[in-house]
Amino acid sequence: MRWVKENIRLNPAFNGFLTFYLYPVIGTLVAGSLMLFVIGKPVAWLNQGLTDWLNGMSGTNALLLGAVIGLFVSFDLGGPVNKAAYAFCLGAMANGVYGPYAIFGSVKMVSAFTVTASTMLVPRLFKDFEIETGKSTWLLALRASPKVRSQWQLKTLSA
Secondary structure, three states, X not given: OHHHHHHOOOOHHHHXXXXXXXXXXXXXXXXXXXXXXXXXXXXXXXXXXXXXXHHHHOOOOHHHHHHHHHHHHHHHOOOHHHHHHHHHHHHHHHOOOOHHHHHHHHHHHHHHHHHHHHHHHOHHHOOHHHHHHHHHHHHHHHHHHHHHHHHHHHHHHHO
């Protein structure tokens, strides 16, 4: 952006165009190109490797699969490892296997319930604003519950 500011000179009437249109477009093109051509390939390779590894575990190793999905989901809470587990669970659901997504959804609930429980059980370890936040995090945990429960019930009833 510094190069654009120093080298592109427009009529003062177009300064708003430069600031509100050109800078974001150039920034998006540069960031998108980096993601697509530099960062995207290794991350896609990593996600595919994790998905292939999880696919190899389904079936007889259900307990180990549950533990691995739980670790993946809890590891970075929404980052690339979590997304690899989510992609695997969606792929399993597309093939009619609902167990991995039920595990995924229940693990999502655990972290929010843990925050609520810890702020209620040992409030002396937390600041006031953390305690107030902890009182409402159980609502976040409940958000995942109906989806997982309904899919698990559908699988159980159809079996």
